[in-house]
Amino acid sequence: MTTAEIIEMEEKYIAPTYTRPPIVLDRGAGVYLYDLENNRYLDFIGGIAVNSLGHGVPEIVGAIAQQTAKLIHGSNLYHTTPHVLLAQLLVEHAFPSKIFFCNSGSESIEAALKFTRKWAFGIGGEDKHEIISFEHSFHGRTYGAISATAQPKYHEGFKPMVPGMVYLPFNDIDALDQAVSKERTATVIIEPVQGEGGVNTVQGEFLKHLRMLCDERQVALIFDEIQCGLCRTGKFFAYQHHGIEPDVMTLAKPLAGGLPIGAVMMKPHIAEALKPGMHGSTFGANPVACHTALAVVQKMITENIAEQARKAGEALTDGLHVLQTKHKDIKEVRGSGLLIGIEFEDEVDGIVAACREKGMLVGSAGEKVLRWAPPLVIEQSHIDEALHILEEVLVARGI
Numbered sequence: 001m002t003t004a005e006i007i008e009m010e011e012k013y014i015a016p017t018y019t020r021p022p023i024v025l026d027r028g029a030g031v032y033l034y035d036l037e038n039n040r041y042l043d044f045i046g047g048i049a050v051n052s053l054g055h056g057v058p059e060i061v062g063a064i065a066q067q068t069a070k071l072i073h074g075s076n077l078y079h080t081t082p083h084v085l086l087a088q089l090l091v092e093h094a095f096p097s098k099i100f101f102c103n104s105g106s107e108s109i110e111a112a113l114k115f116t117r118k119w120a121f122g123i124g125g126e127d128k129h130e131i132i133s134f135e136h137s138f139h140g141r142t143y144g145a146i147s148a149t150a151q152p153k154y155h156e157g158f159k160p161m162v163p164g165m166v167y168l169p170f171n172d173i174d175a176l177d178q179a180v181s182k183e184r185t186a187t188v189i190i191e192p193v194q195g196e197g198g199v200n201t202v203q204g205e206f207l208k209h210l211r212m213l214c215d216e217r218q219v220a221l222i223f224d225e226i227q228c229g230l231c232r233t234g235k236f237f238a239y240q241h242h243g244i245e246p247d248v249m250t251l252a253k254p255l256a257g258g259l260p261i262g263a264v265m266m267k268p269h270i271a272e273a274l275k276p277g278m279h280g281s282t283f284g285a286n287p288v289a290c291h292t293a294l295a296v297v298q299k300m301i302t303e304n305i306a307e308q309a310r311k312a313g314e315a316l317t318d319g320l321h322v323l324q325t326k327h328k329d330i331k332e333v334r335g336s337g338l339l340i341g342i343e344f345e346d347e348v349d350g351i352v353a354a355c356r357e358k359g360m361l362v363g364s365a366g367e368k369v370l371r372w373a374p375p376l377v378i379e380q381s382h383i384d385e386a387l388h389i390l391e392e393v394l395v396a397r398g399i
């Protein structure tokens with residue numbers, strides 16, 4: 001089939017929830033993607049921070065084949081091996097905790113909100129139910145997750161939201177002091193680096209204060225590391241930059257190398273609030289997803305992918321700062337490791353399209369921020385290529 005035929009069929013058969021550019025992705029190798037017409041693209045969005053090890057990775061392909069041949073699904077009615085091994089490895093590299101596995105980021109948010117409300121119910125009953133989240137956050141598209149997402153554009157037309165949500169400005173300590181309540185607040189949810197909402201990094205002082213308040217007022221603290229976790233910011237988890245731990249952490253995007261998976265890691269005191277039958281998922285802890293995730297996490301650890309991301313992020317950010325001196329429309333270059341936001345004076349749609357036409361896929365985070373979340377295994381040649389393409393685009397557009 002041709003590109004035009006596929007696009008025509010999409011219009012006819014696929015629900016219109018996405019605007020897609022006129023290319024059809026066909027295959028990937030390393031940090032490059034190829035469309036049906038064999039055009040090559042440098043992948044600087046990584047399937048939205050999912051393909052952290054790149055495309056066509058032998059360990060990932062092998063893990064999928066191996067587990068698929070053995071057992072694809074056995075259900076949560078029975079014990080299986082892969083999720084136990086994966087849980088052990090994650091816990092060893094994070095904090096003492098137990099894990100609930102599901103199939104996406106949003107599902108892990110739903111579970112985290114339910115689990116922490118259940119824990120808080122045990123302390124303060126139904127009064128202690130409020131969930132605090134922050135402006136420009138993004139936690140997903142299911143009802144609990146969009147309700148926690150403090151961006152009005154995601155709520156429009158879908159109200160009423162789940163009750164009990166409180167939205168606070170990001171990095172505002174005074175607002176926190178007033179809102180976090182021992183009687184009313186069940187949980188606070190925060191992204192250590194906000195992805196979708198513009199690539200905004202939390203201030204260390206703010207996060208430490210939040211941890212202190214949550215301890216003092218018996219409130220659960222959830223870190224949403226779905227996008228920023230698993231090596232992307234230059235540490236294994238983004239919270240490790242700050243010397244504190246959450247009570248609960250959600251993971252998803254890069255965990256299984258592109259297969260659907262979500263995970264909620266919770267400290268033992270939260271896990272103690274749960275009982276069999278309180279929550280579940282038919283596909284959760286799927287053996288293929290978990291066995292593949294095990295291969296991904298093992299590779300991240302043995303090859304010190306976090307350090308690679310830190311170094312590559314530094315080189316890329318340095319290069320972008322040089323570009324910024326020549327192109328005044330670049331307002332700010334920000335982020336952490338290889339989660340990078342480049343804020344412009346105007347909307348970035350045209351820049352995204354122009355980069356694609358020159359052979360590089362990039363994303364946006366809001367209207368005016370270009371988002372780069374490439375595979376963490378990019379090398380200096382890819383950094384040079386990306387900076388060169390962006391510079392050409394900016395020169396051609398006179399900005």
Ligand SMILES: *Cc1c(COP(=O)(O)O)cnc(C)c1O
Pocket residue numbers: 104105106107109138139140141191195196224225226227228252253
């Ligand atoms: C993508 C994302 C989600 C939602 O994950 P889905 O798998 O799309 O449901 C939640 N939180 C953050 C920080 C994300 O980046």
